[in-house]
Amino acid sequence: MRTLRRPLLLALPLLAAACASGDASHADAVLPLLSGLVIILIAAKLGGELATRLGQPSVLGELLAGVVLGTAHHFGLPLPDIANDPIIDQLARLGVVMLLFEVGLESTVPQLLAVGVRATIVAVLGVVAPIAVCLAAGPWLFPEGGWTKPLFVGAAMCATSVGITARVFRDLGVTGSPESRLIVGAAVIDDVLGLVVLSIVTGMARAGTSGGGLDWKVPATAAGLALVFLVGAIVLGPRVSPFVFRASQRLQSPALLLPVALAFAFGMAWVAGRVELAPIVGAYAAGLVLERAHYKTLVDRGEHELEHLVRPIGQLLVPIFFVLMGTRVQLWTFTSMGVVVSAGVLIAIAVVTKLVCALGTPKGQSALVVGLGMVPRGEVGLIFADAGKNLIVGGEPLLGPTEFSSIVLMVAATTLLTPPLLGWAIKRAERAS
Amino acid sequence: MRTLRRPLLLALPLLAAACASGDASHADAVLPLLSGLVIILIAAKLGGELATRLGQPSVLGELLAGVVLGTAHHFGLPLPDIANDPIIDQLARLGVVMLLFEVGLESTVPQLLAVGVRATIVAVLGVVAPIAVCLAAGPWLFPEGGWTKPLFVGAAMCATSVGITARVFRDLGVTGSPESRLIVGAAVIDDVLGLVVLSIVTGMARAGTSGGGLDWKVPATAAGLALVFLVGAIVLGPRVSPFVFRASQRLQSPALLLPVALAFAFGMAWVAGRVELAPIVGAYAAGLVLERAHYKTLVDRGEHELEHLVRPIGQLLVPIFFVLMGTRVQLWTFTSMGVVVSAGVLIAIAVVTKLVCALGTPKGQSALVVGLGMVPRGEVGLIFADAGKNLIVGGEPLLGPTEFSSIVLMVAATTLLTPPLLGWAIKRAERAS
Numbered sequence: 032m033r034t035l036r037r038p039l040l041l042a043l044p045l046l047a048a049a050c051a052s053g054d055a056s057h058a059d060a061v062l063p064l065l066s067g068l069v070i071i072l073i074a075a076k077l078g079g080e081l082a083t084r085l086g087q088p089s090v091l092g093e094l095l096a097g098v099v100l101g102t103a104h105h106f107g108l109p110l111p112d113i114a115n116d117p118i119i120d121q122l123a124r125l126g127v128v129m130l131l132f133e134v135g136l137e138s139t140v141p142q143l144l145a146v147g148v149r150a151t152i153v154a155v156l157g158v159v160a161p162i163a164v165c166l167a168a169g170p171w172l173f174p175e176g177g178w179t180k181p182l183f184v185g186a187a188m189c190a191t192s193v194g195i196t197a198r199v200f201r202d203l204g205v206t207g208s209p210e211s212r213l214i215v216g217a218a219v220i221d222d223v224l225g226l227v228v229l230s231i232v233t234g235m236a237r238a239g240t241s242g243g244g245l246d247w248k249v250p251a252t253a254a255g256l257a258l259v260f261l262v263g264a265i266v267l268g269p270r271v272s273p274f275v276f277r278a279s280q281r282l283q284s285p286a287l288l289l290p291v292a293l294a295f296a297f298g299m300a301w302v303a304g305r306v307e308l309a310p311i312v313g314a315y316a317a318g319l320v321l322e323r324a325h326y327k328t329l330v331d332r333g334e335h336e337l338e339h340l341v342r343p344i345g346q347l348l349v350p351i352f353f354v355l356m357g358t359r360v361q362l363w364t365f366t367s368m369g370v371v372v373s374a375g376v377l378i379a380i381a382v383v384t385k386l387v388c389a390l391g392t393p394k395g396q397s398a399l400v401v402g403l404g405m406v407p408r409g410e411v412g413l414i415f416a417d418a419g420k421n422l423i424v425g426g427e428p429l430l431g432p433t434e435f436s437s438i439v440l441m442v443a444a445t446t447l448l449t450p451p452l453l454g455w456a457i458k459r460a461e462r463a464s
Numbered sequence: 465m466r467t468l469r470r471p472l473l474l475a476l477p478l479l480a481a482a483c484a485s486g487d488a489s490h491a492d493a494v495l496p497l498l499s500g501l502v503i504i505l506i507a508a509k510l511g512g513e514l515a516t517r518l519g520q521p522s523v524l525g526e527l528l529a530g531v532v533l534g535t536a537h538h539f540g541l542p543l544p545d546i547a548n549d550p551i552i553d554q555l556a557r558l559g560v561v562m563l564l565f566e567v568g569l570e571s572t573v574p575q576l577l578a579v580g581v582r583a584t585i586v587a588v589l590g591v592v593a594p595i596a597v598c599l600a601a602g603p604w605l606f607p608e609g610g611w612t613k614p615l616f617v618g619a620a621m622c623a624t625s626v627g628i629t630a631r632v633f634r635d636l637g638v639t640g641s642p643e644s645r646l647i648v649g650a651a652v653i654d655d656v657l658g659l660v661v662l663s664i665v666t667g668m669a670r671a672g673t674s675g676g677g678l679d680w681k682v683p684a685t686a687a688g689l690a691l692v693f694l695v696g697a698i699v700l701g702p703r704v705s706p707f708v709f710r711a712s713q714r715l716q717s718p719a720l721l722l723p724v725a726l727a728f729a730f731g732m733a734w735v736a737g738r739v740e741l742a743p744i745v746g747a748y749a750a751g752l753v754l755e756r757a758h759y760k761t762l763v764d765r766g767e768h769e770l771e772h773l774v775r776p777i778g779q780l781l782v783p784i785f786f787v788l789m790g791t792r793v794q795l796w797t798f799t800s801m802g803v804v805v806s807a808g809v810l811i812a813i814a815v816v817t818k819l820v821c822a823l824g825t826p827k828g829q830s831a832l833v834v835g836l837g838m839v840p841r842g843e844v845g846l847i848f849a850d851a852g853k854n855l856i857v858g859g860e861p862l863l864g865p866t867e868f869s870s871i872v873l874m875v876a877a878t879t880l881l882t883p884p885l886l887g888w889a890i891k892r893a894e895r896a897s
Contacts, residue, residue, distance in 0.1 A: 059743050061557035065734040072727040080715045089717060121551045124494035282513045284522060289779050294505040301498040310492050339768065340776045346722050347777055 064118050067111045068351075071119070074100055075350035082450075088202035090195065091450035093350050097357015098447075105363060114358035123355040124310070126348030127194045131311040132296040133345050134197045134215060135318020136338060137206045140269055143216050143319055146209070150216030152391035157217065157405050158224045160384035161188035172376065173434075179235070183419050183429060186232045187438050188381050190225035192409025193218035194311065194352065195446055199404075199453045210396050210460075214404040215315065217388070221405075222309050223257045233418060256306040261316070264299065268320030276326045288329040289340040292321060356409075360443040369433055374440035381441050382406055382448070397460035400453065407449045412442045497551050500544045501784075504552070507533055508783035515883075521635035523628065524883035526783050530790015531880075538796060547791035556788040557743070559781030560627045564744040565729040566778055567630045567648060568751020569771060570639050573702055576649050576752055579642070583649030585824035590650065590838050591657045593817035594621035605809065606867075612668070616852050616862055619665045620871050621814050623658035625842025626651035627744065627785065628879055632837075632886045643829050643893075647837040648748065650821070654838075655745050656694065660687045666851060689739040694749070697732065701753030709759045721762040722773040725754060789842075793876040802866055807873035814874050815839055815881070830893035833886065840882040845875045 074096035082092030097113075104110045113119055143150075165185030166178060173180045193215055200211045230250040272295070279291045296317040303313025321337070323330075330336060365371055389402030416438035419430035430438070507529035515525030530546075537543045546552055576583075598618030599611060606613045626648055633644045663683040705728070712724045729750040736746025754770070756763075763769060798804055822835030849871040852863035863871070 059557065059737045061554060061561065061743055062734055062737040064554050064558065065561070065730045065737070065743065069727050069731045069734065072723045072730075076712075076715065076717065076720065076723050080717050083717050118551060118554045121494060121497050124492065125497065128494065128498070279509075282509065284509065284513050284516050286779055287509065289776055290505045290509050290783075293780060294502050297498045297505075298502045301495055301502065304492045304495040304498065310494055310498065335772065339772070340779075343722055343773045343776045344780055346719055346773075347726060350723075 063111060063116070067113055067116060067119050070100065070111065071113065071351055071354045072347075075354050078354075079350075086454075088199045088450045088454045090198040090202055090353055091447070091454075093353035094357040094360075094447060094450070097354040098360050098362065099357075100354065101358030101360065102362065104358070105361070113355060114361075119351060119355055122348055123352040126345070126350070126352035128296070128300050128310055128314040129341065129345045130194060130197060130201075130349045130352070132300075132314040132318045133338075133341055134201070134206060135315040136321060136341065138212055138215075138319055139322060140265055140319055142212055143265070146213045146216045149391055149393050150213055151220055153213065153217040153388045153401065153405065154220035154224060156391055157191060157221060157385050157388040158189045158228060160387040161185045161380065162228070164380050164384050168380070179424060180429060180434070182235070183232055183415065183422075184377070184434065184438065186225075186228045187412045187415030187419070188377075188384065188408060188441070189221070189228050190408065190412065191218045191221045191385070191405045192407045192412075192446070194409065195407040195449050196404045196453065198349070198353065199450050199457070203454060203457050205457060205461075210392075210400045210404065213392070213396065213401060217391075217405065219261070219312050219315065222312050223254065223261065226257055226307055227254045229415065229418070233422070253307060257308050260303060260306045260308065260313075264313070264316040264320065268299075268316060269322070272320050272322070273325040276329065280328050285332075286334065288326055288334045288337055292326070292337055292341070293344075295321065356446060360447070361439075362443075364436065365440055367433075367436075370436045370440065373433055374437040374444070377437050377441040378444045381408060381445055397456065397463075399456045400460050403449060403453045403456050406452075407445045408442045409446065412438060416442075496544060496549070500546055500549060500552050503533065503544065504546065504784055504787045505780075508787050511787075512783075519887075521632045521883045521887045523631040523635055523786055524880070524887075526786035527790040527793075527880060527883070530787040531793050531795065532790075533787065534791030534793065535795060537791070538794070546788060547794075552784060552788060555781055556785040559778070559783070559785035561729070561733050561743055561747040562774065562778045563627060563630060563634075563782045563785070564748040565733075565751045566771075566774055567634070567639060568748040569754060569774065571645055571648075571752055572755060573698055573752055575645055576698070579646045579649045582824055582826050583646055584653055586646065586650040586821045586834065586838065587653035587657060589824055590624060590654060590818050590821040591622045591661065593820040594618045594813065595661070597813050597817050601813070612857060613862060613867070615668070616665055616848065616855075617810070617867065617871065619658075619661045620845045620848030620852070621810075621817065621841060621874070622654070622661050623841065623845065624651045624654045624818070624838045625840045625845075625879070627842065628840040628882050629837045629886065631782070631786065632883050632890070636887060636890050638890060638894075643825075643833045643837065646825070646829065646834060650824075650838065652694070652745050652748065655742050656687065656690045659690055659740055662848065662851070666855070686740055690741050693736060693739045693741060693746075697746070697749040697753065701732075701749060702755070705753050705755070706758040709762065713761050718765075719767065721759055721767045721770055725759070725770055725774070726777075728754065789879060793880070794872075795876075797869065798873055800866075800869075803869045803873065806866055807870040807877070810870050810874040811877045814841060814878055830889065830896075832889045833893050836882065836886045836889050839885075840878045841875045842879065845871060849875075 075093045078092030078094075078096030078099075079089030080092065082089050082095070100110060101114050104112055104114070162182065162185035165172070165181040165188070169178060169181030172184075191214075196214055196218075197206075197211075200206045200208070205211060227250050230253045234246055234249055275291065275295060279287050296314050299317035300310035300313040303316070304310040323337075326337065334340075365374065385405040386402035388405045389398035392398040392401045416430065416435050419438075420428050420435050422429040508526045511525030511527075511529030511532075512522030513525065515522050515528070533543060534547050537545055537547070595615065595618035598605070598614040598621070602611060602614030605617075624647075629647055629651075630639075630644075633639045633641070638644060660683050663686045667679055667682055708724065708728060712720050729747050732746040732750035733743035734746065736749070737743040756770075759770065767773075798807065818838040819832075819835035821838045822831035825831040825834045849863065849868050852871075853861050853868050855862040
């Protein structure tokens with residue numbers, strides 16, 4: 032009797048919620064966010080659990096949980112439209128900023144500089160290879176001729192989205208490995224190169240249309256500013272950070288460490304974004320330059336270690352990013368055979384051309400891990416796809432619906448394929464060593 | 465030479481940001497949020513520091529920092545428009561949900577039930593007094609006659625906004641005091657009463673206009689659902705919570721405690737919102753029913769204590785709520801003498817009628833602390849003001865611009881007055897005991 036009554040009683044508050052009038056004119060405006068967060072937190076944990084039990088990095092489970100939620104919403108289940116919620120979108124962006132800040136905290140500037148030359152080789156290879164292959168395969172891929180389209184599609188495959196890779200390394204507890212530092216370093220340089228390529232390619236396509244020459248000032252300025260930021264952050268950051276924390280020690284209020292560190296990270300991410308780098312590059316740089324020695328006095332005053340303070344915020348925000356990415360995969364849009372074939376070719380090129388990066392791997396490190404770690408494409412690929420759809424060349428969009436969908440599917444596939452493949456490669460490398 | 469060069473070098477990354485083109489077509493959409501958060505975090509810390517040095521609760525400094533930011537933006541300084549940013553608004557709402565969840569965690573259900581009768585007396589007094597005074601003073605306050613307007617204005621003064629008071633208790637480290645529990649308990653009951661009053665008063669005003677009778681079903685349903693939720697939460701919560709954590713222990717993934725607890729808190733806040741209670745009431749109830757015994761196994765598995773995990777999220781989100789409240793004070797709108805006089809009378813009534821609550825204080829507790837703790841009015845007052853402005857009675861809005869502005873100023877004044885007055889009363893009571 033007791034056991035029967037309890038589930039019934041359990042239902043009471045939920046029943047009260049369900050009975051409440053649907054129009055809810057005085058209902059607090061935060062309710063959609065609350066329900067969205069509850070669903071994301073639970074879906075992420077269940078997906079992560081499933082992935083862990085299958086021996087996969089839990090980020091794969093979070094992505095798939097997103098795919099399930101997005102598909103369920105699309106087919107009419109009464110779930111919130113997470114994929115198009117602007118607040119969830121902003122929290123997700125903040126989440127990946129927090130993730131790269133955390134990853135940055137686990138490394139130091141000298142550790143990054145140590146991989147500098149190798150990371151540059153890996154990054155340059157990873158940018159040159161996709162463009163070269165697309166240009167070479169252009170006549171076969173896009174028979175209607177012209178070099179603008181293959182150049183653009185190749186450029187869309189340049190930029191590595193390091194969030195996925197960073198999470199896989201975290202999930203498997205190997206963030207401190209040399210491969211991890213090499214990939215994140217290469218991704219930072221990649222972001223600068225991708226920025227330059229985007230402004231050159233867009234400029235060339237526009238110049239081709241208008242018949243005028245390419246204005247080199249635009250890409251040169253973009254690259255210059257990005258380099259000033261990166262060099263500034265790495266050279267000056269380690270000098271600024273102790274100064275900031277010394278100044279904040281003069282304050283008497285408790286609980287200073289986290290707000291000061293977050294303001295520093297968000298500020299660096301903002302500056303990176305202003306010079307058109309990805310904000311995550313700035314957040315990573317902030318984590319890189321923040322060293323325990325700078326804020327030791329605050330810890331001595333009884334505050335927790337920075338890593339312990341940052342982690343709970345990441346635990347709330349980071350899964351939002353990966354679940355949201357999953358909801359945007361939109362598997363159901365890929366029903367046309369033409370898209371599937373075209374996307375299949377692009378995916379193959381995308382994977383193979385980043386595996387070429389592995390040629391830059393130094394001795395003693397796993398070339399397979401480095402190559403697979405560079406495979407995921409994210410936002411930047413989608414930005415290219417979007418720019419190409421809106422760029423009118425000879426009276427038509429540069430990228431037609433098939434090419435556009437193929438790039439989107441390429442981004443989705445590299446996102447979903449990387450966690451299992453990279454997880455396998457890391458374990459293989461560990462067994463070998 | 466070294467000292468001269470350093471500040472110059474420091475300026476480099478900022479210079480790069482400033483030089484970046486303003487249109488920033490590919491700039492990441494998270495940049496406005498990042499800059500908003502940096503400004504809020506820094507302003508909150510500086511304001512809090514100033515308040516602490518002046519012997520005030522740091523929440524006063526956060527509110528005043530918001531007033532300064534809002535005023536500076538209004539007068540054309542190039543600052544983000546925090547007061548009207550929808551993302552900041554949502555994060556602020558999530559912040560006050562986190563605050564009340566934290567406050568709830570510091571108490572238990574038996575502790576709340578122990579103050580139950582007293583809290584009900586305090587709450588009922590605090591609802592009856594403002595309405596009675598406004599109705600009695602009606603002919604003098606609103607000479608154009610009728611009882612609807614004074615009733616509505618009185619009702620707008622009913623609901624206590626417990627966020628401010630909870631923060632003052634936290635700032636002064638007396639969250640566990642009997643006065644603190646009494647006030648939060650009274651605020652919860654207050655919220656139910658306020659909900660009922662709102663639906664009765666709106667119904668009466670509408671019935672007065674249409675000539676029909678008042679439909680009692682609406683307020684009765686609202687009150688019934690709210691009570692079902694509260695009783696359900698308090699009676700069933702302590703049974704559901706161990707069940708939830710026992711179930712989640714079956715998962716193998718690490719870092720379970722925080723996501724499960726947050727899903728529980730956000731879920732309870734959502735249910736409370738669905739029955740038209742304030743979401744913070746649900747979050748407080750969630751904190752109340754969550755006890756260490758329920759999730760002890762997870763802590764034993766090596767996770768941090770829940771309080772330590774929740775606090776960093778609060779450190780990020782809670783100041784957003786108070787700074788945002790400050791930006792919305794809009795001191796510059798109160799330039800008309802009529803509004804200032806009318807608002808002065810309302811503020812006096814608002815403070816005095818909540819001090820009446822102090823009559824419900826049990827022996828051995830400070831009546832002044834309880835009375836002042838009930839003074840702040842927040843969102844609910846503004847919802848009444850807004851509803852009154854949009855309610856057309858006899859062809860005119862029930863509340864004209866003067867009454868509307870006066871209610872807004874009353875909310876602002878009780879918000880800004882409570883921290884210093886309550887801080888003083890708490891210290892006085894501590895000296896006396």
